[in-house]
Amino acid sequence: MLTIGKLGAAAGVKVPTIRYYEQIGLLPPPGRSTGNQRLYPRAALDRLTFIRHARDLGFPLEAIRDLLSLSDRPDQSCAAADAIARTQLAAVRARIARLTALEAELQRMVAQCAHGTIASCRVIEVLGDHSHCADDDHARADAAA
Amino acid sequence: MLTIGKLGAAAGVKVPTIRYYEQIGLLPPPGRSTGNQRLYPRAALDRLTFIRHARDLGFPLEAIRDLLSLSDRPDQSCAAADAIARTQLAAVRARIARLTALEAELQRMVAQCAHGTIASCRVIEVLGDHSHCADDDHARADAAA
DNA sequence: CCTTGAACCTATAGGTGCTAGAGATATTAG
DNA sequence: CTAATATCTCTAGCACCTATAGGTTCAAGG
Ligand SMILES: [Zn+2]
Ligand SMILES: [Zn+2]
Ligand SMILES: [Zn+2]
Ligand SMILES: [Zn+2]
Numbered sequence A, B: 001m002l003t004i005g006k007l008g009a010a011a012g013v014k015v016p017t018i019r020y021y022e023q024i025g026l027l028p029p030p031g032r033s034t035g036n037q038r039l040y041p042r043a044a045l046d047r048l049t050f051i052r053h054a055r056d057l058g059f060p061l062e063a064i065r066d067l068l069s070l071s072d073r074p075d076q077s078c079a080a081a082d083a084i085a086r087t088q089l090a091a092v093r094a095r096i097a098r099l100t101a102l103e104a105e106l107q108r109m110v111a112q113c114a115h116g117t118i119a120s121c122r123v124i125e126v127l128g129d130h131s132h133c134a135d136d137d138h139a140r141a142d143a144a145a
Numbered sequence C: 001c002c003t004t005g006a007a008c009c010t011a012t013a014g015g016t017g018c019t020a021g022a023g024a025t026a027t028t029a030g
Numbered sequence D: 001c002t003a004a005t006a007t008c009t010c011t012a013g014c015a016c017c018t019a020t021a022g023g024t025t026c027a028a029g030g
Helices: A004-011 A017-021 A042-056 A061-071 A079-113 A122-128 B004-013 B013-021 B042-056 B063-073 B079-112 B124-128
Strands: A038-040
Touching: A004 A017, A004 A038, A004 A042, A017 A042, A038 A042, A042 B004, A042 B124, A061 A079, A061 B013, A061 B042, A061 B124, A079 A122, A079 B079, A079 B124, A122 B042, A122 B079, B004 B042, B013 B042, B042 B063, B063 B079, B079 B124
Parallel strands: none
Antiparallel strands: none
8 A cells, every 4th residue: 555655756746736636536536544644555556657647748637537437448449549649649749830830930030139239139029020920820729738 | 099809809819818918917007988998009009919929929928028028128238038039949949849759659659559459559558658658758847838 | 652753634825828707887880 | 779799897717736824644763
């Protein structure tokens, strides 16, 4: 049996985060010691490690919730799991595309500045007027990694 | 003079967002009509357009706040503004690097799945064990575009 | 056995950048 | 004048935690 601190250390997840996952139903409430402290079986470490790894790969908690419930039904087809992963891959690619457009524009902006006064600063000027931009590709879209 | 709706339409910013910017002190409180509705001078459109563009380029509101107060002092050196832009460029590049690592791992995961049952699904397996990953580069880091 | 200090408990609030809703008032077009 | 639209304030919610406060339990050393 593991205390919440040991569990967190083993999985690389902070203690309040574990409690948060329990609160939103991503981790089942574990048993308690006589003094009311959480005690986790080894299996909880696998589950938390799974969650942590999926978070590291950018999956949203809702997707992880679905993946976990799928992994509890080992006989079923994995099509649903694969679809979730492909969706995530597409989301990551979309973010990369957007960020790459931002990078180009920022790079241009920084490179063109002559390091004089604010009045002649290219950074300030470009920010004030999108028509100075080479690309339209930074139309607002999304967030989060 | 512009109503909040016209201002928002002109700058491509939603009305509640404008009120939010006012609330956090990013936009100065404008005058009001006799019926207590906000009335903006033309200059507010420039300021809001600046904010919108900087947001589109991923600058956090705090950085934009700094950039705006710099742009109010046109005689000063633009070094501080350039530094903010370079910081933003570095942040964008860091996110791209991280997302590119995620992309590679997700791609591998999806490609290796044989489309059988959950029990043999490579997606589920890799998520459960980071040692299946080719790279360590998805150690948690940041967020937001 | 007793004390100390770390780890644990609950509950609440904050952070980022908005967005959505309720319920009331103002303005504008027909 | 009336009806539709736009505005007003206030509050709560989104994702995903993180931090704080104020209290209890546990493990080890003396
Ligand atoms: Zn400059
Ligand atoms: Zn632009
Ligand atoms: Zn599969
Ligand atoms: Zn991995």
